[in-house]
Amino acid sequence: MGISIKKRIYWSFLLLVSLFVINGAITIVTLSRINQLSAHLTNVVEPSIQSINDFKRMMIESKMYTTNWVFLRSNQEDKDLLKKLHDSDYNTIKARVNFHFAKWGNKQDSDSLNKIFAGFEKLMIIEKSIMGSLKKFEDYDDPTTKFEAERKVEEEVLPRTAGLISALNIINEKARQFRKEENTRLESASMKLSAFIIVLAVTII
Numbered sequence: 001m002g003i004s005i006k007k008r009i010y011w012s013f014l015l016l017v018s019l020f021v022i023n024g025a026i027t028i029v030t031l032s033r034i035n036q037l038s039a040h041l042t043n044v045v046e047p048s049i050q051s052i053n054d055f056k057r058m059m060i061e062s063k064m065y066t067t068n069w070v071f072l073r074s075n076q077e078d079k080d081l082l083k084k085l086h087d088s089d090y091n092t093i094k095a096r097v098n099f100h101f102a103k104w105g106n107k108q109d110s111d112s113l114n115k116i117f118a119g120f121e122k123l124m125i126i127e128k129s130i131m132g133s134l135k136k137f138e139d140y141d142d143p144t145t146k147f148e149a150e151r152k153v154e155e156e157v158l159p160r161t162a163g164l165i166s167a168l169n170i171i172n173e174k175a176r177q178f179r180k181e182e183n184t185r186l187e188s189a190s191m192k193l194s195a196f197i198i199v200l201a202v203t204i205i
Contacts (some may be wrong), residue, residue, distance in 0.1 A: 016204065023200050028195045037186045045179045048100040052172045055093050056165055058085060059120065066127045070149045073140045073154040082131070086124055109171055116167050123160045126152055 003011075066081035068075050094117055101109060130149045139145055 017205060018198060020048055023149070023197070026196060030189055030196075034186060034189050037182055037189065041179065041182050041186070044100065044103045045175065045182060048097075048104070049172065049179065051093065051096045051100050052168060056168050058089060058093055059161055059165055059168075061085065062124070062127065063157055066130060066155055066157050069131060070153050072135060072148075073134070079131075082127070084111065086128065090120070090124070109174070112167065112171055116164055116171075119164050119167075121190065123157065123164070124157045126160070132155075152197065160202050169172070175195060 062082065062085055065078045065085065066077040069082060072078070097113060101113060104110075128153050133145050134140060134149055
């Protein structure tokens, strides 16, 4: 009761200023954290998952084109696509995957990817041997050559591709789980900021 109106106004103004300063600081820090999470999701996580999916699709196409090379002698389109996959597509996707996953800084995932790349490169050698054995249209008429190519598809190409895709799915699942956790953290930060703004508004009123 002994506090003058002038002092009350002064202290009230000081309190409001303090609340706005606190609000500004917390808002800036929270928004910075939200922007970091959002940028990481957009620039690292999502492109990494997309590149893994592209690599997986390429392995499936490689298996399909190689199988068609053996069993569909006149399918020149698939043969050309398989050659293109070996000559350029694989190197492009490999560079993309390595570029995006290098930003994660996870040595375990990098080592796993290198093993998958090495496995696929060995698989491409097998596929090229099939392509070389059935290079000409007349090569398909040789039963021994045709049988050996079919054996390589069934005993080498198909199981190796399945194993590589299985290993790649493990990395993909880890990336998807991380994306889910990042989205949860992003939503949590946004909700906390909204709740803080509401509490501050009520406090000021």
